[in-house]
Amino acid sequence: MSNITAAAPKSQKSFWENMKARKGQRILVIVLFMIVPLTLLAVFTYIPFFEMIRFSFYNMKYGGQEGTWVGINNYIEVFKRSECFKSLLVSVYYMGGAVIQLALALFFATMFVFHVKGRGFFKGAMFFPYLICGIAVGFIFKFFYARGFVLDSLLQMFGMNIEDIPYWLQDQSINNISLAATSVWRYTGQNMVLFLGAMMSVDTDLYEAASLDGANKWHQFLYIILPSIKSIVVLNLILSISGSLSAFEPPYVITNGTMGTGTYFVIMNRLAHENQKVGLACAMAIVLLAIIVICTVAQNLFFKYVFNDGTEDESKAAVRAKKRAAKAAGKTGSGKGGIS
Amino acid sequence: MTIMRMKPSTFLFTVFKYVVIILASIVALLPIVVCVLTAFKTTEEYNATSVLDLPASFLYFENFAVALKQANMFRGFLNTGVVLVVVLLVSIFTGSMLAYVLNRFKFKGSGVIHNLFMFAALIPGIATQVTVYQIMYSLHLINHLYGYMIVLMGTDIISIYIFLQFFENLPVSLDESAIMDGCTYFGVFFKILFPLLKPAIVTSLVLKGVGVYNEYYMSNLYLQDKNLKTISTALYTFTGPFGNQYNYICAGVLITIIPIFILFLIFQEQVYSGMASGAVKG
Numbered sequence A: 001m002s003n004i005t006a007a008a009p010k011s012q013k014s015f016w017e018n019m020k021a022r023k024g025q026r027i028l029v030i031v032l033f034m035i036v037p038l039t040l041l042a043v044f045t046y047i048p049f050f051e052m053i054r055f056s057f058y059n060m061k062y063g064g065q066e067g068t069w070v071g072i073n074n075y076i077e078v079f080k081r082s083e084c085f086k087s088l089l090v091s092v093y094y095m096g097g098a099v100i101q102l103a104l105a106l107f108f109a110t111m112f113v114f115h116v117k118g119r120g121f122f123k124g125a126m127f128f129p130y131l132i133c134g135i136a137v138g139f140i141f142k143f144f145y146a147r148g149f150v151l152d153s154l155l156q157m158f159g160m161n162i163e164d165i166p167y168w169l170q171d172q173s174i175n176n177i178s179l180a181a182t183s184v185w186r187y188t189g190q191n192m193v194l195f196l197g198a199m200m201s202v203d204t205d206l207y208e209a210a211s212l213d214g215a216n217k218w219h220q221f222l223y224i225i226l227p228s229i230k231s232i233v234v235l236n237l238i239l240s241i242s243g244s245l246s247a248f249e250p251p252y253v254i255t256n257g258t259m260g261t262g263t264y265f266v267i268m269n270r271l272a273h274e275n276q277k278v279g280l281a282c283a284m285a286i287v288l289l290a291i292i293v294i295c296t297v298a299q300n301l302f303f304k305y306v307f308n309d310g311t312e313d314e315s316k317a318a319v320r321a322k323k324r325a326a327k328a329a330g331k332t333g334s335g336k337g338g339i340s
Numbered sequence B: 001m002t003i004m005r006m007k008p009s010t011f012l013f014t015v016f017k018y019v020v021i022i023l024a025s026i027v028a029l030l031p032i033v034v035c036v037l038t039a040f041k042t043t044e045e046y047n048a049t050s051v052l053d054l055p056a057s058f059l060y061f062e063n064f065a066v067a068l069k070q071a072n073m074f075r076g077f078l079n080t081g082v083v084l085v086v087v088l089l090v091s092i093f094t095g096s097m098l099a100y101v102l103n104r105f106k107f108k109g110s111g112v113i114h115n116l117f118m119f120a121a122l123i124p125g126i127a128t129q130v131t132v133y134q135i136m137y138s139l140h141l142i143n144h145l146y147g148y149m150i151v152l153m154g155t156d157i158i159s160i161y162i163f164l165q166f167f168e169n170l171p172v173s174l175d176e177s178a179i180m181d182g183c184t185y186f187g188v189f190f191k192i193l194f195p196l197l198k199p200a201i202v203t204s205l206v207l208k209g210v211g212v213y214n215e216y217y218m219s220n221l222y223l224q225d226k227n228l229k230t231i232s233t234a235l236y237t238f239t240g241p242f243g244n245q246y247n248y249i250c251a252g253v254l255i256t257i258i259p260i261f262i263l264f265l266i267f268q269e270q271v272y273s274g275m276a277s278g279a280v281k282g
Helices: A002-055 A074-078 A082-113 A119-131 A134-145 A151-156 A177-200 A206-211 A217-243 A248-253 A264-274 A278-305 A318-332 B010-038 B043-048 B064-069 B071-103 B110-120 B127-139 B145-154 B158-168 B172-180 B185-196 B198-214 B217-222 B231-239 B246-266 B268-279
Strands: none
Touching: A002 A278, A002 B071, A002 B127, A002 B145, A002 B185, A074 A082, A074 A134, A074 A278, A082 A119, A082 A217, A082 A264, A082 B010, A082 B043, A119 A177, A119 B010, A119 B246, A119 B268, A134 A177, A134 B246, A151 B010, A151 B158, A177 A217, A177 A248, A177 B010, A177 B172, A177 B268, A206 A217, A217 A278, A248 A264, A264 A278, A264 B127, A278 A318, A278 B127, A278 B231, B010 B246, B043 B246, B064 B071, B064 B158, B064 B246, B071 B110, B071 B145, B071 B158, B071 B172, B071 B185, B071 B198, B071 B231, B071 B246, B110 B158, B127 B145, B127 B217, B145 B217, B158 B198, B172 B185, B198 B231, B217 B231, B231 B246, B246 B268
16 A cells, blocks of 8 residues: 555656656757757858848948948849849740740640650650759750851751851840740750659549540540649749749850840849949849749739639638639529639 | 551540650750760861761760860869768758757747748849858858858758658657657657658758759859869869860760769659659648
């Protein structure tokens, strides 16, 4: 009897000790596991970020000394200075390229969903450009587009006269298209692999059943493939907008931003590291970041209100959508109006 | 199914499918193939023949030797190799540990920290380098390989993101039963959870590895010493001395591509699945 009563507080105590130890351990784990990444995050992301905001209001150079306060003049200059503003327009070419690239990726991914002999080889061939470093891509296409070299020789082989072939990199009406095409070449395969991954997660029985029901390829694409990948397509579309603004290496190597091909980063790099206009470069970075934040917010809103894949729990939006759908169904009497 | 038994529309679709796929593969490979052809040509041959002509011999390695020597590419490979190994190793541990804490422990500020990392992912790397440069300068990290490694680890949000996603799908009951058995939190992480992270580790190795191998901008800024060039900055030196001697430049380009090509052949499936799981969101 006495043994038991003596044992009880003892076990209780060790339980408490245990809890205490757990608590201490918990704090230790949290601190130890987070200290390195948090320090790095602070030093290489947030301190530079706030410094960037501060510098964007100054006219300053590298190397310690404080610059002069110029208020929002740098921001005004981003939009007034022709090279900066023009570089935003140059990005439009890359955005156009991104749309073409997504469409091509979607198309080829669809082709690969159906039985293809030698799929591994073809898929690998299309994907491989993504793995090549940007500088190498730059050289490959500098060579490709150079007057009288690869592309020109090819066109001549097909019977074109050299006089009729434009200067791919010098002609200002097309050189940005040539450069944006290198991005399409580089990223189409990667996008395709992403889409294919999402498409293959669809139960293959569905395709069988659909084709037995007499659905043609187009219908299969429209009703089976597309719904399964719409969110990843939209995600990539929005990512490609920030990607278009961030295009750097190919124009940097191929034309170094001359002849009207300076993308935003090429110009920013030149202003910061060659012209030492640190304040202006910081203002450019902030403007870029603002654009990217707006795109991301738009993306999140889009996912929240347009797609409710039913994968999430009943979010407010989903509930609202359902109510709306029910209302619509009640009014028109049609069953359509639910959100897939 | 034989061709004879196919419906005409199915047959047409099959033809169309192969034509477009073969065309696309040619477009994807052609710029690289022409580089291969050119890299094996002597300078006289390069000047005399069309770029589309085959070289006289595929055993002429002089251009590669010149490229390797001129751009000091061995050194570049060595530097990139060291950076790759260290950065990948460290970021796998720091990334997974951070994700473990953020996913498994709820404490004051954990949400804020989570969001800080997510917001950091939005900031494009090149944009902040204007001010990172000054920090690197004041910390005396410029022109040291370790400085470059540190900045690469510091801008590593991808692997954190991947690990966070992966932890969401690891049941907490695993942790709980291990703790019942008297495991410490360290034990839970290193003995129970870390081995389960293998797919996420592969994904982050692929994405981060490709990123580091191909990284140019920061390497150019922070490793200006001739002996500290990485493979991409070594390649960039070809803009100067070789001008239009593309037989040398193509050789240099191929030298940078070959290692990644071999790795791709070996790890194709891991690369594809890494790509796919790294991008799927929502």
